[in-house]
Amino acid sequence: MDLIQTLLDGLMVGGLYATVAIGVTLVFGIMGILNFAHGQMVMLGAYTAFFVVSAGLGFWPALLIGMVAMGALGLLLERVVFRHTLGDHMQGLTASLGVIMVVENLAAAAFTPDPRTFEPPLPGSFQIFGLTLSSQRVLVLVLVVLLVVACHLFLQKTRIGKAIRAMGQNRTGAALVGIQTTQVTAIVFVLGSAMAGAAGVLYGSLFAITPYMAAAPLMKGFILTVLGGLGSVPGAVLAGFLLGVAESLGSRYLSASFRDGYGFILLIVALLYFPRGLFGQRGKVRV
């Protein structure tokens, strides 16, 4: 029972990691930019939820507003900053580092570094088949699965999704067959940022919100992007759940003081056997 509970804990937190990683891997797959500012979207999404819930509007509007607001911010960043760095990956990476500093310091100045929390929609725990589970964590897992499935269906079944995948395979080829690459790039940024916003809202429903909270999800998002295979959405999702379970089992049965180390062990071992990541495609960049 204890093992199953711990596995479920890992899946719940792993789902959050996966939601962050989807945005990172989408932007990298399409634009080749490792967008470090993605973590700031998570943080701002969490603050959006905090203020919306504090205003009495509740968790569900907060989730919606968080996603829409971060999607809009992603579009703005793409138009103002990243569109102009497309030809130079190093410039894009440097610009994203600059965005981190600006957003983080603005957030610290505006919101203060004091940790914030908001009341989750499902507080407390429940018992099922002898397991004691946190209601909010189960809700977060369900929402993460829904988001991942929705994202997958969007990429697989819609014309835009197909265009995104085509650009991920070959940007020049996609342009040659008539895909509006600049529009698709903007859509990818919006989608990735909205996923980060959702991750932030869900993070905020479980953990404390601070202006400096972005570092951990961002670092894990990058680990998962590499582990899953650069640009692979299914890879990022699988890697997210694997990382969550590895951290959870390691902290529960080994040492909780080595928590973040388990993810890197997983990464090193996986890359020894899958040098292009779990779902990395033949011919793609070796990570």
Next chain:
Amino acid sequence: MNHRSTLIAARSAAVALGGLMLAASCLAQTIKLGMVNSLTGPHASFDLPASEGVLMAVDEINKRGGVTVKGKKYTITVDSEDAQSKPEFAVSGAQRLLRDDDIKVIFGILTSGPGMAAATAFGKSDVLYIGGFTLLDTLLGKPGGELMIRTLNNDATVAKSFVPTSISELGVKKVGIMLPNEDVSRSIVAVYKPLLEANGVQVPIVEYFQPDTQDFAPVLRKFQNQGLDGMLTGTNDALVEAILRQATELGGLPRKFMYRGGSGAPAIKYSKAVDGFTWQILSRDLDNASDPKVKAWIERYKAFTKKDVSPNTYWALTFYDTVFMVAKAMEEVGSTTDVKAIDAAVKAMKYEGVRTMRFDKDGHAQSDIDIGILKNGKVSSVRAGA
């Protein structure tokens, strides 16, 4: 110029010189205290109230006539430096104070980073340094730390009153300890675990977690269904609030908590979900003041600072009483400059101020503390002696 005008000029010069000498002698009848505190930066939430406490005590001493040393009246002035929450500014502030030969006693700093840096400078000089930061205890009584005093109790002293009071208030019999993996946590366990056991409480689990952990579910599972009725945790409000929140969400965990920290804020938010919570108020409880001395002090603080009390105001009592002790020590030893004699007199003194202050021979505080208690949704506090 004729002889008469020369005479007038000479007389005027003599009067002016006399006036200057008189003014100089009046100026000499002041005691100049040094103060270095982080008035800005992240540590200002502790150090700013602490500096207000010093200024308030000085103001009160001056208003009642100052300090009388060998029949001579002295007023106190304070020369203050801002450590800006950074060790390098703490050192430069300390050095500026040390360059002033009139400063023999220096107060300040509640956080160990800037505090250790400044104390290193003070240790090489012939001044009495009175600080509040945790690591100051490691310097007291050792070479370079002979003229130093810490006005807040160390862990071992706090635990002597906190542990038995918490056990009796919470009624716990089997407790788990959960702390971040830091040096200070090891020393907390070394102090608290034997004390808990000596007071008849079993401590079957001690767990350390990664300091920046946000998801405590896996480590909390280790405490689940172990028959525990309490947990001891720390070491800062944000961390403890996260632990409490997740413990109440996961279920199957103790609902009574002992917090090795100075605020009830982490539990007050979850007062309906926890059965009991105790914390350490290293000076006096200002939120639930019943002691007339504390009530009167709060009114004086409001009048002096033109501010209301906040959750951090109790740090203003860190040095407040000790300023009075230093003034009294100067009167007793008959000197404002003999720092060794003043230091010895302060360390030998028991002072019933707003706090009950006393020190051991090395300068470790042995003062009474208040213990905050949250039970049945109600907050109160009790006074506990070391």
